[in-house]
Amino acid sequence: MPDITVTVKDREGNIHELSAPTDMAMNLMELCKAYELPVDGTCGGMAMCASCQVYIEMQQALPEISDAEEAMLADAFHVKPISRLGCQIPISPEMNGMYFELAPE
Numbered sequence: 808m809p810d811i812t813v814t815v816k817d818r819e820g821n822i823h824e825l826s827a828p829t830d831m832a833m834n835l836m837e838l839c840k841a842y843e844l845p846v847d848g849t850c851g852g853m854a855m856c857a858s859c860q861v862y863i864e865m866q867q868a869l870p871e872i873s874d875a876e877e878a879m880l881a882d883a884f885h886v887k888p889i890s891r892l893g894c895q896i897p898i899s900p901e902m903n904g905m906y907f908e909l910a911p912e
Contacts, residue, residue, distance in 0.1 A: 811903035815861075817844055818909050827898045835861065835907065836893035846909065852894035857883035859893035860910035866891070868901035885911045 810826045813835075817823060827838050836859035839846040847858035854875045860883055863869065869891065872880075876895045880886050890910065896902075 809900075811898070811900060813838070813902055813904070814906045815839060815842075815844060816906070816908040818911060827902075829898055829900050831898075833898045834894050835859070835896040835898065838898060839893060839909070844909065845912075846893060848894060850894075854879050854892055854895055857892060858912075860885065860890055861893050861896075862887055862889045862908040862910060863891055864889065864906050868899070868905060869896055 810828050813825050813827060815823045815825055823842060823844065825838055825842050827833065834852060836846055836848045836852060840848060849858045850856040854873070857879050872891065873895065876892050879892060880890055
C-alpha cells in the first residue's frame with residue numbers, strides 16, 4: 808500500500824507534513840514520535856496517560872472512541888469535543904490528507 812500524508816500542527820504553531828506507511832500497524836502517536844514531534848506517549852500507547860492527545864477537525868475516517876480512551880480523556884487536561892489520543896488512532900489509507908493539532912502539555 809502507498810504511504811499517506813497527514814498534517815500535524817505542533818504546540819508552537821508550526822505545520823508539519825508527515826508521510827505515513829499504511830502497512831506497518833503504526834498509530835498517530837508513533838508517527839509523531841518518528842518525526843521527533845513533542846509527543847511523550849508515556850504509557851507506550853495503552854490509553855493511560857493522555858500525553859499524546861490531539862485535536863481533530865474531521866473524524867469521519869477514524870475508528871470510534873473506545874471506553875478506555877473516553878475514560879482517559881475524561882481525566883485529562885485541555886480536552887475539547889474534538890480530542891482523541893494519538894495512540895488510539897491507527898494509521899489507515901482513509902486518513903490521507905487529515906489535519907491534527909497537538910494538544911497543550
